[in-house]
Each structure stands twice: as C-alpha cells, then as structure tokens.
Amino acid sequence: MPKLSLVVPAYKVQAYLAECLDSILEQDFSDFEVIAVDDCSPDASGAILDEYAERDPRVHVIHLTENVGLGRARNVGMEKATGEYLLFLDSDDTLTEGALRAIAGRLEAAGDPEILVYDYARSYWDGRVRPNMRAALLRPDGPESFPLSERPQLLDLLQIVWNKAYRRDFVLRMGLSFPPGYYEDAPWTFCSMISAEHIALLDRVCVMYRQRREGGNILKTVSRKHFDVFDQYGRVFAFLDAHPELDQWRGPLFRKMVDHYLTVLTKPGRLPQNARAEFFRRASADYRARLPKGFARPGGNLGHKYAMLERGSYLTMAGALGAVKLRQAVRRRARTTLNQSKRNAMGVFYQSQLKLPLDENLALFSAYWSRSVSCNPAAIDAELARLAPNVRRVWAVQADAVDRVPAGHEFVRVGSREYWSVLARAKYLVNNVNFADSVVKREGQIHLQTHHGTPLKTMGLDQRKYPASTNMSFDKLLERCDRWDYSLSSNRFSTTVWERVYPCSYVSLETGYPRNDILVNATAEDVRRARASLELADGTRAFLYMPTHREYQAGFTPSLDLVRLADELGPDVTLMVRGHYFYGNSSHVEELRRSGRIVDVSGHPRVEELYLAADALITDYSSAMFDYAVLDRPVIVYASDWDIYSAVRGTYFDLMKEPPGAVATSQAELIRLLESGEYDGPEAARYRDRFRRRYCEFDDGRAAERVVRRVFLGEEDLLPLVPFADRHHAPTPPQALESLERA
Incomplete structure (x- = not known):
C-alpha cells in the first residue's frame, strides 16, 4: 500500500496536464500512486494520461464514458485509490519541488493525523506569484495535531480540497464523497474539517494554484449553475443534522454560507441578470430557515447585507449594487474615452x-x-x-x-x-x-x-x-x-x-x-515541374539547406562551408540554400553558382515547391523539418551549436534524442553521412517514422478543406482524418522521373 494516493481529474487541460504530471512524477519522494481520471475530455487529455501511464507504472488511468464533472470524477478516483492518504490535485496546478517528501514527513511527525493542511500560492501567466493571504493560519505554534475547536480560524481558509492530505480510513469512516455541481468543495471541506479529531499543519507551499488568464475557472462564468450553491449548503446542514455532536459549528457554518451566497450574488460575471432576484429569494429563505439562535450579525457594510437578506429586501439590495455598478460604469467610460483617443490616432x-x-x-x-x-x-x-x-x-x-x-x-x-x-x-x-x-x-x-x-x-x-x-x-x-x-x-x-x-x-x-496539403497530394508531374523551374537536371541529387534564425546573433554567421561541401559531394549534387547568405565574390563561388551546384532560393515565393524538388533536407533547428517530414524523405539535422541554441533560445524537446533523421554535429560528420548514404539508411528511417507520427499527425492532405468548411461555411464537425497507415505523399524525384519515363 503506497503512503499517498494522488487523485487527478482531467477535463480540457491538455495545455497544462503534462506540467502537472511532471511535477508529481519528478518528486524526490516515490511512495505514491497517481489515479488520473479522464472525465470524458474532448481534447487530448486522455491520450496524454495514457502516454504517462505507459512510461510510469505509478500512474493509473480511468477513462469515463461521459462527462460527470469534477466532484464525481474525484469520487471515481477515490474508489480506485489504495494509499494510506488521499491527496487531490487539479490538473492545471502543480506540486512544488519536494512537496510530497515534506507532506509525508509532516504526517509521520504529527502521528498520522486525519487531515494535514498545507500551504499554496497563486501563480499567474505573467510570472507573478502571490502567496496565500491567510498563510499565517498555518504556523505550527501549538500541538502536533488538534481538533478544529482549538483552531476554528482554519475555517477562514479558502474552501478547497487540494491543499490537504486526508487519511483514507477517516474518509471511509465518515462516508465522505463529492457531490455533483458547482462549489463541490464546500460540503467536503467543511464536513471533513469539523469531523476530524486530529488536524495537523504544514507551513510550506506545496501547490502552485494556476490562475488561468483565459478563464479556466468555471465559477467565473455566467450561468444558472451557480444556483448549485444552495444544494451544497443543504448538504452541509444535513450533515450537521445527522451529527448532533457537531452542533457547535452551526453558527460558524451559517456565517460561511451567508458569505458565500453574498459572494455569488455580488460578484460580476456569475449570475444571469434575469436570475438575480430569484437567487436572492432563495438565499433569503435559507438565511431565515437556518438562522441559529443568538446569532450576531457582523458590523459595517457586510452586516447591512446580512440584514437585507434576513428581511428579504431585494430592491434595497439591488439599489445598493446598482450604485456600485454606476461607479464602475463611470470608470469604464473614462477608460473608453482614453482608448477612443488612442484609436483616433489611427485616422x-x-x-x-x-x-x-x-x-x-x-x-x-x-x-x-x-x-x-x-x-x-x-x-x-x-x-x-x-x-x-x-x-x-x-x-x-x-x-x-x-x-x-x-x-x-x-x-x-x-x-x-x-x-x-x-x-x-x-x-x-x-x-x-x-x-x-x-x-x-x-x-x-x-x-x-x-x-x-x-x-x-x-x-x-x-x-x-x-x-x-x-x-x-x-x-x-x-x-x-x-x-x-x-x-x-x-x-x-x-x-x-x-x-x-x-x-x-x-x-x-x-x-x-x-x-x-500539396506535400500529400502533389503528383509526379508536380514534382517534375518544381525541379524544372529550378533547372535541376534529371538524376541530380538536390539537398535543400534551410538553417534557422538566431535572435541572439547580431548578424548571420554561416556554420557550413558551402563551397567545401559542394566540392566534397561532387558534381552530381546541387545545394539549394534558403537563408540570408553572403557567398563572396571569388571566382570559385561564382563558378559553382553558374553551374547550378549552389542555388540561392532564399527569395523563392513558395517553400513547398522547394520541398517537392529536394531529395533531402539539411537543417539545424528550423520548423521546416516538421513540414518536410510529411514527404517521408530524408531529413539531416546539422546541429553544430545545439547546446548554445537550446540554452539561449529554449526548446520544447531534445532534438538530439528525438531527431527526424540522421544528426551531424560537425561538417566532417555531415559529409560522411551524405557520402556514405547513412542519412537515408534504416536507422534514419526509424527516427523519421517516429517523428512523422508525432508531428505530422493531422497532415493528411485535407487541412485546407477542413478549415474552410469549419470557419467559412460554419460546419461544426471536422472532416475525419485519414488513418496514418492509409496516407500517401508526393512521389520522390526518382519516383517522379520513373513514372514519367513509364508514361
């Protein structure tokens, strides 16, 4: 039995899921399992989970056949968990380095408490990190573990489950599970915290809580689903009714309920305008039905809102909120005026x-x-x-x-x-x-x-x-x-x-x-025409050399001696060079250019025609390799400065380990590969096949049609992809020549 079980539900998080899983699997503590639940995600989240499970036996994947929502997906994960403790991690968040070791160590030091609460920080797209504003509540200034009654202020922490470790036998004994709907964390958090006899604290940031710029938080979307909050607090108070020994928490939880209702009611971007009065009436009814004896309203403006809820004074509340909106509108108009002035500069x-x-x-x-x-x-x-x-x-x-x-x-x-x-x-x-x-x-x-x-x-x-x-x-x-x-x-x-x-x-x-598309659909005649336009003779091997731009270099510094390369490869080879090159004015260079053995194609209007004409591509780190791979022709990576480029520019994968074909790190090695034919050998072909399957995944020759039908014609369903095994590509130059000779 592992010490920790991490339950990770996934839905439409393909952009962040790998980072989340890496943050778990790269921890320096290994006694854990990951129960990943694909909540019938319409994107590639499920496939990403499967890839990780293939590589790491600690990852177990469950694929749901219908989308059930975050709470019920967590329940499915819990049912499969075998660890001593349950941890929950949202799939766009990450663990900090050393978090699991710190959590396991604190659990042991605290005598295996029922709940361990640890800290988190908010991370923003622009690199900002904001600490938890209530982090001071987690300072360990007392016994190793305690009931909530000794630290009731812990209820003021954000109502989340992913900053806690729960002993699994405690969860099973209390019958805890996540309800469906929005705000599913509230019943779980409150009911578990008030029930635990032993709670411990860890004053350490263990989770980075991603604040997604594009609105990944569904709670910030306008919807009637926000009415789910009433059902969630109905569950909290039903739990209290079933556990009279916990009645001391009725007042504090009433306060949490009212604060939560007011947040939903007053925060912009949650309730539809035509649903606000109905929401207020529901909130007011809950207020009066659950008002504890002797409850004292808070003071100030918040207390006034409590009073309006108790009296059911929606018009008074709406008027107060309207005044706030008016002030916001004035500020917006000021910003609009400023923006309008800026736009006037456009003409x-x-x-x-x-x-x-x-x-x-x-x-x-x-x-x-x-x-x-x-x-x-x-x-x-x-x-x-x-x-x-x-x-x-x-x-x-x-x-x-x-x-x-x-x-x-x-x-x-x-x-x-x-x-x-x-x-x-x-x-x-x-x-x-x-x-x-x-x-x-x-x-x-x-x-x-x-x-x-x-x-x-x-x-x-x-x-x-x-x-x-x-x-x-x-x-x-x-x-x-x-x-x-x-x-x-x-x-x-x-x-x-x-x-x-x-x-x-x-x-x-x-x-x-x-x-x-043309790289898939081009015919032998298209290939022949592309080569003829470049004056490439039949039987000539043409290598297209396309290096990438290096932003950190003040000017272009050629890394290949093209004259020497052309001389070494002999008269039957032509180098087509696409880039910002200065060849010099020596008579030898001019002779090579006049003979067609070095052709500057930097200004050619259609790079796809160059691809069709070339027998092979030589590049360094250009994205040309991904497109050229569609042709299933040899790609040679000339990576003489990979360490510098990857360190200064940054890359998403190690090209030396996942190349599209043969790799050379020096000109001598490049010449050897080209002269020996190794660049087109079985090993290079295996690299190319793996590369094509990953990076030419959707390039089946019908991409333009898919785009036009979806964007311009409004067709919702994209044309299905041609299975990879059934795809074809443009013929190679020798195949095109042979085809024309037969004709």
Missing part, C-alpha cells in the same frame, strides 16, 4: 469605416507581416475560392512587396485607405502572425490564426524564461492574441503549446497545416 477614415456594416462575403489575408502571398493563408485562400467563390478574397501587402504578388490575387497596400477599409469591414481576417496593435476587433469579425510552423523553440509566454531571445511586451502580445477566434494546429503537440503560451479564449482547430 479618422478607419474610424468611419468601423461604423459601417461588416461585409459578410469579404476576407482579408496576410502572411509574414504582409510580405508575401504564401504559407497557410495562401492555401486557405485557394480552397476558399473552390468551396465558396462568393467570398471576395483580398491580400494585405507591404508597399515594397507588391511586385511579388502572384497574378490573379487582389491586394491592398498596407496603410492605404483601401487597406483600412477592408480591414474594418471584412468578416474574416486570416493571418499566420498577428495583425498590428492598432487593429480593432469588431463584434462579428472572425480572426483565424494559422501559425507558420511547429514549435521546437520556445514561443509566446515561454520566451519570458529566455530574455536574450526577445524584448517583446507580453501584455501587448496577449492583447493581440485576444482577437483570435480560431488557432490552427498540425499536431497535438502544437495544440498544447499554443494553448499554454497564448492563454486566450480561442478555439483550437486540429486540422493539419493547409500549406502541407
């Missing part, structure tokens, strides 16, 4: 356009800060033309890039009157980065964020840990992300990263990347 014309109706059949596209017609937005544009030709498609393009707009694409110059007009009136705004801070998100507009890669390097809020990589304002970043309605993903890994580092209220669409 009177934009303001005038914002007042006009939205054009339901107008879509504005942008890619890479409006510098090209490319990437996921371009693929969505093409599919939209096929499925919804009634939608006018316009591209935002910088003035210095208009000569690169492909024929047949309508565009507006960024900053022009036409640009501001389309931006203000388009129903759909599609971008693979963010629109400028000055853009106003109108009611009814739909912002589609497509992203432009799978993240190896840290992104969004995670970049705060690596200040050398950015100087951005994270507040401004999240304000821009608040405009998103949809966020695209090509794999579950990306989804969890995006939801954590951009914690805003968008819908994640696991569609695959539209730009990669």
Whole structure:
C-alpha cells in the first residue's frame, strides 16, 4: 500500500496536464500512486494520461464514458485509490519541488493525523506569484495535531480540497464523497474539517494554484449553475443534522454560507441578470430557515447585507449594487474615452469605416507581416475560392512587396485607405502572425490564426524564461492574441503549446497545416515541374539547406562551408540554400553558382515547391523539418551549436534524442553521412517514422478543406482524418522521373 494516493481529474487541460504530471512524477519522494481520471475530455487529455501511464507504472488511468464533472470524477478516483492518504490535485496546478517528501514527513511527525493542511500560492501567466493571504493560519505554534475547536480560524481558509492530505480510513469512516455541481468543495471541506479529531499543519507551499488568464475557472462564468450553491449548503446542514455532536459549528457554518451566497450574488460575471432576484429569494429563505439562535450579525457594510437578506429586501439590495455598478460604469467610460483617443490616432477614415456594416462575403489575408502571398493563408485562400467563390478574397501587402504578388490575387497596400477599409469591414481576417496593435476587433469579425510552423523553440509566454531571445511586451502580445477566434494546429503537440503560451479564449482547430496539403497530394508531374523551374537536371541529387534564425546573433554567421561541401559531394549534387547568405565574390563561388551546384532560393515565393524538388533536407533547428517530414524523405539535422541554441533560445524537446533523421554535429560528420548514404539508411528511417507520427499527425492532405468548411461555411464537425497507415505523399524525384519515363 503506497503512503499517498494522488487523485487527478482531467477535463480540457491538455495545455497544462503534462506540467502537472511532471511535477508529481519528478518528486524526490516515490511512495505514491497517481489515479488520473479522464472525465470524458474532448481534447487530448486522455491520450496524454495514457502516454504517462505507459512510461510510469505509478500512474493509473480511468477513462469515463461521459462527462460527470469534477466532484464525481474525484469520487471515481477515490474508489480506485489504495494509499494510506488521499491527496487531490487539479490538473492545471502543480506540486512544488519536494512537496510530497515534506507532506509525508509532516504526517509521520504529527502521528498520522486525519487531515494535514498545507500551504499554496497563486501563480499567474505573467510570472507573478502571490502567496496565500491567510498563510499565517498555518504556523505550527501549538500541538502536533488538534481538533478544529482549538483552531476554528482554519475555517477562514479558502474552501478547497487540494491543499490537504486526508487519511483514507477517516474518509471511509465518515462516508465522505463529492457531490455533483458547482462549489463541490464546500460540503467536503467543511464536513471533513469539523469531523476530524486530529488536524495537523504544514507551513510550506506545496501547490502552485494556476490562475488561468483565459478563464479556466468555471465559477467565473455566467450561468444558472451557480444556483448549485444552495444544494451544497443543504448538504452541509444535513450533515450537521445527522451529527448532533457537531452542533457547535452551526453558527460558524451559517456565517460561511451567508458569505458565500453574498459572494455569488455580488460578484460580476456569475449570475444571469434575469436570475438575480430569484437567487436572492432563495438565499433569503435559507438565511431565515437556518438562522441559529443568538446569532450576531457582523458590523459595517457586510452586516447591512446580512440584514437585507434576513428581511428579504431585494430592491434595497439591488439599489445598493446598482450604485456600485454606476461607479464602475463611470470608470469604464473614462477608460473608453482614453482608448477612443488612442484609436483616433489611427485616422479618422478607419474610424468611419468601423461604423459601417461588416461585409459578410469579404476576407482579408496576410502572411509574414504582409510580405508575401504564401504559407497557410495562401492555401486557405485557394480552397476558399473552390468551396465558396462568393467570398471576395483580398491580400494585405507591404508597399515594397507588391511586385511579388502572384497574378490573379487582389491586394491592398498596407496603410492605404483601401487597406483600412477592408480591414474594418471584412468578416474574416486570416493571418499566420498577428495583425498590428492598432487593429480593432469588431463584434462579428472572425480572426483565424494559422501559425507558420511547429514549435521546437520556445514561443509566446515561454520566451519570458529566455530574455536574450526577445524584448517583446507580453501584455501587448496577449492583447493581440485576444482577437483570435480560431488557432490552427498540425499536431497535438502544437495544440498544447499554443494553448499554454497564448492563454486566450480561442478555439483550437486540429486540422493539419493547409500549406502541407500539396506535400500529400502533389503528383509526379508536380514534382517534375518544381525541379524544372529550378533547372535541376534529371538524376541530380538536390539537398535543400534551410538553417534557422538566431535572435541572439547580431548578424548571420554561416556554420557550413558551402563551397567545401559542394566540392566534397561532387558534381552530381546541387545545394539549394534558403537563408540570408553572403557567398563572396571569388571566382570559385561564382563558378559553382553558374553551374547550378549552389542555388540561392532564399527569395523563392513558395517553400513547398522547394520541398517537392529536394531529395533531402539539411537543417539545424528550423520548423521546416516538421513540414518536410510529411514527404517521408530524408531529413539531416546539422546541429553544430545545439547546446548554445537550446540554452539561449529554449526548446520544447531534445532534438538530439528525438531527431527526424540522421544528426551531424560537425561538417566532417555531415559529409560522411551524405557520402556514405547513412542519412537515408534504416536507422534514419526509424527516427523519421517516429517523428512523422508525432508531428505530422493531422497532415493528411485535407487541412485546407477542413478549415474552410469549419470557419467559412460554419460546419461544426471536422472532416475525419485519414488513418496514418492509409496516407500517401508526393512521389520522390526518382519516383517522379520513373513514372514519367513509364508514361
């Protein structure tokens, strides 16, 4: 029997679940089990739990066939628990380092109490950590354990279960279980605390209580479910009725009940407006029915609210609350005036356009800060033309890039009157980065964020840990992300990263990347055409070299001697280089360029065509590896500075341990891999297969259609994914050549 059983219910927490589980499994105390309950979560939470269970026998997973809510999911977990003590941890929170050892040690020192209460702190998206305001109540200035009557002020702690360890035989003896509905912690917390004869304290922060920016707390949502609070306190007082020996707690729990009712009634964002009077009447009835003899109301403004509840004076209460709302409205108007002044700086014309109706059949596209017609937005544009030709498609393009707009694409110059007009009136705004801070998100507009890669390097809020990589304002970043309605993903890994580092209220669409559809659907003729456009001769091996950008370098420092590489590989190999390279003006370099053995493709408008033309990809840490892997062609990682890059920029996994193929850490090793053919051998293929299954998870050739049907046509159900084993991909250059020769 383990010492501790940790019950972890999971529902729609895929962005945070791994961090929660890691915080448990990496503890320096190992005598525990984890009972993880997948509460029929619609996201990947259940799959994440299964992955952890496969790796660690201490993790036991229960999959529920219907969503039952937090309380009943905890009950299911308790039924399977075998530990001496029960601990509960919400799946978006984390344990602090050494927490379980400290908890186990305190339990032993206190003689195995029925309940151990430990401290927690609130952690915020911006890195702030706020201690528990009532932490002083946990100071161990007394006996090792005691009944609540000796420390009644402990009832003033937040009504939560996850800052306590409960002896399991005590829970079974008292018949404790979690009820359904909102505020399920209240009956459990109060009934257990007043029943325990031995309570111990641990004055140590053991849990980091995540304050989710995007509103992960369901108690802060407007709903009639807040009426559940009446049933919860009905259970508390029924427990008191069944245990007359605990009658001394009737007064303190009455006070907790009334305070809780008033919190629900007065806090904004909980009760629907048309339900407030009904809630007040229910609260007033409970007040009068449960008022203990001799109860003394608190003083001050709170006491006045108690009196209004006792008298049932809803109009008086509503008037008082209305006065508070009026003061808040005045402050909001002041802020609105200030914001309006700021928006006026955008131009009177934009303001005038914002007042006009939205054009339901107008879509504005942008890619890479409006510098090209490319990437996921371009693929969505093409599919939209096929499925919804009634939608006018316009591209935002910088003035210095208009000569690169492909024929047949309508565009507006960024900053022009036409640009501001389309931006203000388009129903759909599609971008693979963010629109400028000055853009106003109108009611009814739909912002589609497509992203432009799978993240190896840290992104969004995670970049705060690596200040050398950015100087951005994270507040401004999240304000821009608040405009998103949809966020695209090509794999579950990306989804969890995006939801954590951009914690805003968008819908994640696991569609695959539209730009990669061509890598699945291209024909032999498409491959041949791509190579012909680059003047690659039949039979020539073409290696596409795509290094990533390093923010911490003042300028570009090439890590490969391309001339030497071309010489070593011989005349039958062509290096296509996409990056900011300066080759020099030596006669040898010019000769290699004229012969086509080194081709600068940095300005090529469509990287997908380069992928089709290349026999293999050489990269370092670029997200190109994730897209190119869709083709199931060799990927060679040239990682000469991995230690520096991963330390300064930060990465989400160790590329040296999970590569998409062969890895070289020096130019000599790279040349050996290429000359020997090892880069395309069985071991490299095994790495590539594992990599593809994880990171090309949704790229089955129908991503653009999924996006258009969901976002533009309003179809709720996404097209099903083609099973991985049934997918195909574009033919390799040799296969394309063979196919054409047969034809």
